Amino acid sequence: MSYTVSQVAALAPVSVRALHHYDETGLLVPSSRSDAGYRLYSDADLERLQQILFFRELGFALDVISGLMREPGHDREAALLMQRELLSERASQLHAMINTIDQALDTHDKGIAMNKEDMFEVFGNFDPAKHEEEVKERWGDSDAYVESARRTKKYTKEDWLRIKDEGAVVVEGLAARMEAGAGPDDEEVQRLAEEHRLQIDRNFYPCSKQMHAGLGRMYVADPRFAKTYDNVRPGLAQFLCDAILINAEES
């Protein structure tokens, strides 16, 4: 099945001209042309387009998107996970903005002026220019998510089983200590938290304590990840997050 420009434009929120533009710049070159020179988009082209649109929605410039999607080891799953992260970040950003509005409404009702810094604080985090660097930082020096995709590609089924078992040992250990009433600062819990970090570091991508802390926060903030741990024991995601943060602090 293949689609012409107008069919794609009807399906996705993108103009015909934009498709021409993406073709010209090499961002999305249709995988074939008809005899008459008509652009024909395949299903795979549409998947690529979807990713482009997600990135665009997130405020990335087209050449940056181009770069991201050209990186060696880039794959759809890694990109989707990254986009998911960024989107949920953006969502909490929006909630913060809503809070700022509520605050503005309150102070407005009372006839008093708002603190100037609070007025704009909420915008700060989503500076598009700053964003690129921040992404690099958050995902590690050499783009952790790319690195991860690169490494995991070579893993065999046995590798995956081993990694899963290693992980299960840590998770079960944590769950047991939690049930035994230990706090997140418990010595054994701390050892397991550090082991958790090292597993990521060994198996997926270089993971500093700082990055690990970021992950920890994500485990509770992001239901998709929280579920992974809370399914083992309710409250485990929060417990692990606390433990990670304590482990990260002792630097």
Place this chain on the structure above:
Amino acid sequence: MSYTVSQVAALAPVSVRALHHYDETGLLVPSSRSDAGYRLYSDADLERLQQILFFRELGFALDVISGLMREPGHDREAALLMQRELLSERASQLHAMINTIDQALDTHDKGIAMNKEDMFEVFGNFDPAKHEEEVKERWGDSDAYVESARRTKKYTKEDWLRIKDEGAVVVEGLAARMEAGAGPDDEEVQRLAEEHRLQIDRNFYPCSKQMHAGLGRMYVADPRFAKTYDNVRPGLAQFLCDAILINAEES
């Protein structure tokens, strides 16, 4: 207290050049200049800037923002409420996009392809071009929020008390019927729902049944509004919303 361009740029996520630009186009003209011709921004200017930034964040073009803020009867509170609405809409949009990603990840895992329409459906709602019209539509023919601001400006304290009492009668009536076990399709409940609409229509802005339905949905979707009703009786927001939707359907 007044601020120079760089001070404003440090406070808010806006470049010096952008401030120049806003000045040139008349969107934000600083309320004074120093002897040397330096732009000096007052507190009021900063409030205006904050609003501009919210609108910009929402994807409005600068000339549209200019228009919105120039409309007669435009005031800060009305604008903030409108922005709040649009932001929370945007937030649920993002959550929908996250769901789409989850779906894409699932189908990807299973090695099957996703429905092409589902792939892009989620983007559709936030077409910036379409948005302007939609806003007009949602807020009524003559910009309900502007109309509301215009009318309420003339209200005296007594007007407000009367309106509040009128409203309380309806809300208490609804709460009583709900407690008595009536469903949202109960005859008396329907009468009260319609009265609720008429009160808005009389006191604030022309409110069609369709618009009323939009409001009803907002009462449950938006915690700020839900609270107003749930504080009277838990579950009342949902109850009212259901009643409104039923009332709206019989057109």
Place this chain on the structure above:
DNA sequence: CGTAAACCCTCACGTTACGTGAGGGTCAAG
């Protein structure tokens, strides 16, 4: 009191991501 660093101003041209025709083939329907 001078002077350098740090700001500010006004042009004015550059850039990104398309919009919007102009001029001209292509294709299915009647």
Place this chain on the structure above:
DNA sequence: CTTGACCCTCACGTAACGTGAGGGTTTACG
């Protein structure tokens, strides 16, 4: 076989600034 709906390739237009160029102003400090 023609008409209307698509498609193509230029190519210039536009919005919202970015990025100097050239030149005053303010402030800190020696």
